[in-house]
Amino acid sequence: MKKVSEIMDRREFIKAGGLVGVGVAAAGAVIVKDRTGLSTEDSTGEKTAKNVNTLKNLKPQAGEDDHVRMQRELETALSKPVEKRKWIMVIDTRKCVGCQACTIGCVAENKLPPGVVYRPVIQREVGEYPNVSLHFLPRPCMQCEKPSCVPVCPVKATWKRPDGVVVIDYDKCIGCRYCLNACPYAARTSDFGRLYTSGEASGAPEGNQRPIFGAPAPWEAVPSYEYGKSWNRKDHGSPVGNARKCHFCLHRLEVGLLPTCVTTCIGRATYFGDSNDPQSLVTNLITKYNVQTLLPHWDNKPNCYYIV
Numbered sequence: 001m002k003k004v005s006e007i008m009d010r011r012e013f014i015k016a017g018g019l020v021g022v023g024v025a026a027a028g029a030v031i032v033k034d035r036t037g038l039s040t041e042d043s044t045g046e047k048t049a050k051n052v053n054t055l056k057n058l059k060p061q062a063g064e065d066d067h068v069r070m071q072r073e074l075e076t077a078l079s080k081p082v083e084k085r086k087w088i089m090v091i092d093t094r095k096c097v098g099c100q101a102c103t104i105g106c107v108a109e110n111k112l113p114p115g116v117v118y119r120p121v122i123q124r125e126v127g128e129y130p131n132v133s134l135h136f137l138p139r140p141c142m143q144c145e146k147p148s149c150v151p152v153c154p155v156k157a158t159w160k161r162p163d164g165v166v167v168i169d170y171d172k173c174i175g176c177r178y179c180l181n182a183c184p185y186a187a188r189t190s191d192f193g194r195l196y197t198s199g200e201a202s203g204a205p206e207g208n209q210r211p212i213f214g215a216p217a218p219w220e221a222v223p224s225y226e227y228g229k230s231w232n233r234k235d236h237g238s239p240v241g242n243a244r245k246c247h248f249c250l251h252r253l254e255v256g257l258l259p260t261c262v263t264t265c266i267g268r269a270t271y272f273g274d275s276n277d278p279q280s281l282v283t284n285l286i287t288k289y290n291v292q293t294l295l296p297h298w299d300n301k302p303n304c305y306y307i308v
Helices: 012-016 022-037 067-079 101-110 178-182 259-263 279-287
Strands: 086-091 120-128 133-140 158-160 167-168 189-192 243-245 269-276 304-307
Touching: 067 133, 067 259, 067 269, 067 279, 086 279, 158 178, 178 189, 189 304, 259 269, 269 279
Parallel strands: 086 304
Antiparallel strands: 086 269, 120 133, 158 167, 189 243
16 A cells, blocks of 8 residues: 555645655645645534524424425534434435436535536336336435445544535545545546536537636636535646535534525435434434445445335
């Protein structure tokens, strides 16, 4: 296995300075020490409980819509310390119509560039002509109990939070892609800094919205707010060069909103909630149906369940 200093890219060493002789090794060591030295321990305890009331004008009622129910349960979960929540996702493949609204909603929410996808919908043809049908399988990050992506990271840029969500610190990630290889679900992709409007866009309208000579369109310069921070990819800043993945829309959860893939699903096939709540909708679903997980023989223990 290569040393961390050997997989640092050129911009890291330039940032550290002194690209001559012993200065290279010293500069690389400074960066590695800085990145591995940062704490990956999340805050816990009562101070992490949140009081959100997005449904303050909507009174509870029997038989309410599943989305409204999940919203209420989200608020209940957030009122508990973070270590007492456990976020899981349940996907009913019987309801998925393969529209990929969740995929597009995720791209829009997280400002994902070309080549970066958090929630693809895998399509499979079953049967023989003329008795053929299509099966669809949305595949977010599994947020595993035993994530194989975490121990392989040489700079501790990825870890599992107390609420079960596996996260990435873009400022620490060095882009070695070890985690991409370790994930059996191919749930991680690399951000190579590409733009949808690279080069002059054929058929684009005239005016200041038209990308000329590779200049990005204004909407491609809008920062994303993953993990509750503002990420600006200008001048190849983070998360360019980093590994990226689904994080259950943590930036939305923290303010009391369901993940975008849940709210955009036109077939109502995606459910989300706290499995530590025995009365929650997701808990009811995984106990009522014979749910399955992907690649159980890997023993990663995914927290994304499928009703088939």
